[in-house]
Amino acid sequence: MDAAYDADVLIAGAGVAGLSCGAALAEAGLRVWVLERDALPGGRAASWPDLVTGDVVDIGPHVLTSEHRNFRALLRRLGTEGDVYWQRQPLITLLDAGRRIAIPGSRLPPPLHGLPALPKALRCISVRDLLSNLPVVWHAARLDEDATLALDGIDAMRHLRQLGASERSIEWFWTSAAMALLNVPLQQCSAAALMRVYRVMQGRSGYCFGFPRVPLASLYVPGCRARIEAAGGRVLLRTPVARVRVEAGRFRAFELEDGCVLRAPAAVLALPPQAYRHDVLNVPWPALSHAAHRFDPAPYVSVYLWLDRPITRERFWARAWATRDLHTDFYVLSNFRRQTHGTLLACNSIHVRLAWDWSDEEIVQRTLQEVADFAPVAAQARLLHARVHRIPMAVPCPTPGTERARLPAATPFAGLWLAGDWTRTALPSSMESAARSGALAAEAAAASLGKTLRLALPVPDTTGLMGVLRRLPVPPGNQPGLT
Numbered sequence: 001m002d003a004a005y006d007a008d009v010l011i012a013g014a015g016v017a018g019l020s021c022g023a024a025l026a027e028a029g030l031r032v033w034v035l036e037r038d039a040l041p042g043g044r045a046a047s048w049p050d051l052v053t054g055d056v057v058d059i060g061p062h063v064l065t066s067e068h069r070n071f072r073a074l075l076r077r078l079g080t081e082g083d084v085y086w087q088r089q090p091l092i093t094l095l096d097a098g099r100r101i102a103i104p105g106s107r108l109p110p111p112l113h114g115l116p117a118l119p120k121a122l123r124c125i126s127v128r129d130l131l132s133n134l135p136v137v138w139h140a141a142r143l144d145e146d147a148t149l150a151l152d153g154i155d156a157m158r159h160l161r162q163l164g165a166s167e168r169s170i171e172w173f174w175t176s177a178a179m180a181l182l183n184v185p186l187q188q189c190s191a192a193a194l195m196r197v198y199r200v201m202q203g204r205s206g207y208c209f210g211f212p213r214v215p216l217a218s219l220y221v222p223g224c225r226a227r228i229e230a231a232g233g234r235v236l237l238r239t240p241v242a243r244v245r246v247e248a249g250r251f252r253a254f255e256l257e258d259g260c261v262l263r264a265p266a267a268v269l270a271l272p273p274q275a276y277r278h279d280v281l282n283v284p285w286p287a288l289s290h291a292a293h294r295f296d297p298a299p300y301v302s303v304y305l306w307l308d309r310p311i312t313r314e315r316f317w318a319r320a321w322a323t324r325d326l327h328t329d330f331y332v333l334s335n336f337r338r339q340t341h342g343t344l345l346a347c348n349s350i351h352v353r354l355a356w357d358w359s360d361e362e363i364v365q366r367t368l369q370e371v372a373d374f375a376p377v378a379a380q381a382r383l384l385h386a387r388v389h390r391i392p393m394a395v396p397c398p399t400p401g402t403e404r405a406r407l408p409a410a411t412p413f414a415g416l417w418l419a420g421d422w423t424r425t426a427l428p429s430s431m432e433s434a435a436r437s438g439a440l441a442a443e444a445a446a447a448s449l450g451k452t453l454r455l456a457l458p459v460p461d462t463t464g465l466m467g468v469l470r471r472l473p474v475p476p477g478n479q480p481g482l483t
Contacts, residue, residue, distance in 0.1 A: 007033040007233065009445050010254050010267040012241040015043020016431050017419040018270030019224035019235075020074050020438035021445075026231035027077070028442075028451045033233055033262065035254065037240035040217075041225065044393065045431055047217035052385050053306060056215040060302035060391055061331040061346035063316070064210035067200070068432040069457040070439055078223030084210040085336040087315060091117075091208060095374050096124050096172075096320040105208055109464030111137065113205035124320075125172050132166040133173075139163055140199040141462065141469040145426070148199075152192035152403040159191035176321040179328050182428055183298045183350045184397045193398035197428050203462025203470070211315060211336050244269070244281045244416070251415035266445045270419040270438065272297075273396055285412055294405040295422055297393030299356060301349040303327070303367045306385040310343055312375040319370065326355055326366045330374065342384065345371060350394060360388045395429035396422045409440040415448060417441040426459045 009025050011018045014036035022032040040046045047058045064071065064084060075081040091105035101120050106113040121130060151159060156178060160170055170186070174194075178186040181197050212219055225235050243255035244267070253263045275281065276292035316331045327347040334344040347367050349355060355363060364386045372379040396402070406424040409417045419441040420434060427433040439455035446453045462470050 007031050007262070007264045008266065008449055009033075010035065010262055010264045011270055012244075012254065012268070013043065013270035013420070014038075014041040014235060014237070015270060015420075016045055016071070016220065016434035017421065017438040017441075018043070018268070019220060019228075020435050021268055021270060021419050021442045022233065022235075023074075023078075023224035023227040024439060024442035024453060024455055025446060026227045026233055028446050028453055029231060030446065030449060030451065031232040032228050033264070034228060034235045035239045035241055035256075035262075036235070036237050039237055041221050041235060041237065042217040044391070044395075045216050045220075047215035047221075050304070050385075050387060052387075055306075055344060056218075057304050057387065057389075058216040058302075058346070060300060060348055060389060060394065061329070061333070062212070062216050062431065063329075063331075064212075064431070066207045066210065067204060067460050068210075068430075068435075069460065070435040070455075071432045073455075073457060074435050074438075075219055078220060078227075080214075080219045080223060083212060083214045083219060085213050085315070086208055086210045088208050093314055093317040094320060095317055098373070099123070100317075100374070105206070107206040110203050110205050110462065110466040111464065113464075114202075125168060129166040129168040129172075132164055133169055135163045136160060136165055136198075137202055138469070140195050140202055141466045142472075143195055143199055144470075148192050148196050149404055150192075151195055152190050153400055154191050155187050155400050156189040156191045156194040157187040159195070160186075172320065176318070176328075179321050179350055180318060182398050183300070183395050184399065185351060188397065188399055190398050190400045190403050192403040193428060196403075196426070199462060199466075199470075200460055203464070203466035204460055205464070209316070211331065213337055241281065244283050246284060246413050246416065249413055251413050266415045266417075266448055268417045268419050268441045268445060270441070272393065272420060273422050274393070283411075287407060288411075288418075291405040291407050291422075294399075294402050295396035296399065298351045298395050298397045299353075300391050300394040301326075301352045301355060301363060302389040302391060303347045303349070303363060304387040304389075305345045305347070305364070305367065305371070305383065307343040307345070307378065307381040308384055309377070309381050311345075311371070311378040311381060314375075317374055319373075325370065326352075326363070327370050330371065343381070347371070351397075356390065360386070363388050398428065409437065409444050417444050 008030040009032045011034045022034045090102040094101045104116045106116045175186045178189045241254045242257045245253040253261045273292045273295040315335045318329045331346045408424045419437040421429040423437045425433045425436045443453045
């Protein structure tokens with residue numbers, strides 16, 4: 001059944017990318033319909049009430065950074081940026097071999113911003129191991145986009161070894177960094193993906209982590225939805241797109257599973273890469289099918305624990321990565337969220353494989369042990385309630401070859417654009433990447449309808465000495481990453 005509806009833009013997917021794109025277009029006066037397969041909006045940043053306690057929990061705990069420019073700009077437009085708690089000090093608290101190590105943040109110009117953390121690092125790693133990373137720092141500082149993409153064919157562990165990083169520094173720092181920043185083991189991580197994010201870390205100072213004081217989805221879902229509906233649009237849940245109709249090089253319509261056909265002058269596909277596998281949506285674009293098969297999902301397990309007493313004043317901490325461990329990061333939500341009662345913790349097990357088939361009881365008991373490793377009083381606390389979330393995909397894995405496979409917002413078809421954290425945003429897959437992709441797609445879709453939007457903010461550039469090094473000319477044939 002064909003039906004023409006009063007929409008200017010159709011969007012498939014109501015995650016961060018789709019909703020932020022829809023809200024931006026609605027603010028420009030366009031009527032937007034957002035279609036979502038699931039019963040909840042928010043995608044991989046959704047929230048819902050726990051059926052036992054009534055506390056609103058997230059699909060998994062998500063941390064923001066002060067460098068999330070596009071996501072923060074979205075929150076400012078929605079009036080919810082004040083609902084984020086920013087932890088200025090310490091940058092992070094690390095549990096390493098039973099020792100608590102508070103890593104300080106710093107506003108010193110790069111690379112001097114790392115100096116305050118040196119005494120802490122030298123408790124865990126030798127001076128020789130630390131100095132073995134100087135070639136990595138130099139290398140990362142000099143990378144431009146072409147040289148970064150040239151590294152995409154090899155894994156990060158091999159590349160670090162080629163640069164001379166010691167095995168101890170790889171074991172202590174780089175394995176944990178790959179899991180925390182990119183959600184994938186170092187030996188399975190694209191060297192391009194790791195060097196891209198490390199260059200920004202080394203070239204920026206004063207950054208810190210932020211934690212939602214409210215349920216994660218509350219930061220953006222209600223505000224985006226209100227703007228879409230205020231402009232005459234709709235957000236339709238349990239409404240999956242079955243086919244994308246493209247004719248004569250132009251987008252024509254979305255076909256829904258119930259046989260309904262929705263037409264509009266423009267459309268945005270804000271879906272995860274798996275949605276494009278096996279030509280399910282029938283988009284005749286080989287690059288899209290190729291990209292969809294390049295990205296494997298990074299599964300994770302998120303555990304929520306309700307305890308009967310306070311266990312620590314820390315808001316979050318991380319464990320130095322070890323293969324025997326289950327979780328990588330821990331969040332005491334009741335120390336910064338207003339709506340919780342008692343002690344509520346959320347713990348993340350990233351890129352989990354072996355534990356995926358464990359029982360909930362096994363996962364909860366292991367989680368309690370790891371919490372007590374950091375906060376021994378937790379061993380005396382009574383567990384009031386627990387909830388285990390098994391999430392098939394935290395982010396698409398940035399394995400070798402995926403940086404080159406990432407696609408731009410533009411497609412070969414007039415009136416059709418892509419968005420999603422896995423698209424070509426020059427950022428690791430994250431809420432920030434999703435927000436930037438939504439802004440890029442909104443700009444392009446609006447332009448096709450005669451509207452001008454300026455939303456997408458550039459990726460943070462390196463500053464200080466690191467910025468100077470990056471701008472120095474590189475002799476021909478000596479591009480970093482090409483040797």
